[in-house]
Amino acid sequence: MPVRVVGFDGDDTLWHSETRFHVTQGEFRDLLKRHVPDADVDTRLAEMEMKNLSIYGYGVKSFTLSMIETAIELTRARIPTADLEVILGWGKRMLMQPTELLDGVEETLRGLSGRYDLLLITKGDLFDQESKLARSGLGEMFLGVEILSEKNADTYRGVFQRRGIKPEEFVMVGNSLRSDVVPVVELGAFAIHIPYVVTWQLEHVDEEALPRQGWRRLAGIREVSTVLLDDFGSSAGRP
Numbered sequence: 001m002p003v004r005v006v007g008f009d010g011d012d013t014l015w016h017s018e019t020r021f022h023v024t025q026g027e028f029r030d031l032l033k034r035h036v037p038d039a040d041v042d043t044r045l046a047e048m049e050m051k052n053l054s055i056y057g058y059g060v061k062s063f064t065l066s067m068i069e070t071a072i073e074l075t076r077a078r079i080p081t082a083d084l085e086v087i088l089g090w091g092k093r094m095l096m097q098p099t100e101l102l103d104g105v106e107e108t109l110r111g112l113s114g115r116y117d118l119l120l121i122t123k124g125d126l127f128d129q130e131s132k133l134a135r136s137g138l139g140e141m142f143l144g145v146e147i148l149s150e151k152n153a154d155t156y157r158g159v160f161q162r163r164g165i166k167p168e169e170f171v172m173v174g175n176s177l178r179s180d181v182v183p184v185v186e187l188g189a190f191a192i193h194i195p196y197v198v199t200w201q202l203e204h205v206d207e208e209a210l211p212r213q214g215w216r217r218l219a220g221i222r223e224v225s226t227v228l229l230d231d232f233g234s235s236a237g238r239p
Helices: 018-033 041-056 060-074 081-096 105-113 126-136 153-163 177-186 221-230
Strands: 005-008 117-123 144-148 170-174 190-193 215-217
Touching: 018 041, 018 060, 018 081, 041 060, 060 081, 105 117, 105 221, 117 126, 117 153, 126 144, 144 153, 153 177, 170 177, 170 221, 177 190, 177 215
Parallel strands: 005 117, 005 170, 117 144, 170 190, 190 215
Antiparallel strands: none
């Protein structure tokens, strides 16, 4: 069955996101090293983020709260209030930064929107993601928007049911193997993986655990149109 619907992830697929987290994390590391020089700040922050996912979810707000909690823990609550204010300021800065599109995104979406129904399927904080989309200027190109608290087989299945989509007529495009490829292929749909220059460690998947068929890895979003026509029109593609 030919592809009818194409889903796109937002962060690090359509616009830059993870590089901003890395910049802020570097600033956070430098700040805490002044208080606890021997602390493994990155590891402790990652552990804190993982612990807090079920409470705060994904996004800048969760990241900011995890930084604050990590700072309090590593300094044994001795971190000055002024430094906590600095951390809060970093979070606000990230939330207010302009949405910077990746190269080739706008022209690719415009070309595809005439042939397919396009959906934005992203996860994270509702307000933050809606704000990014509004600032991106891409909203008019999408038939619908799904902002999910998590991306797994169950949540994709829910999207298919709400939207009346058959898995075999759907392709998901995204930068995360864990969120945009594995669960989609598991449901019998197709996926296109476009790696971003930086990937959050919680989104990594061992290559041995990846599906053998049903998805392709591309170098950039400009290749999506050709692959949709050549590889996903009637059969599953290969990595």
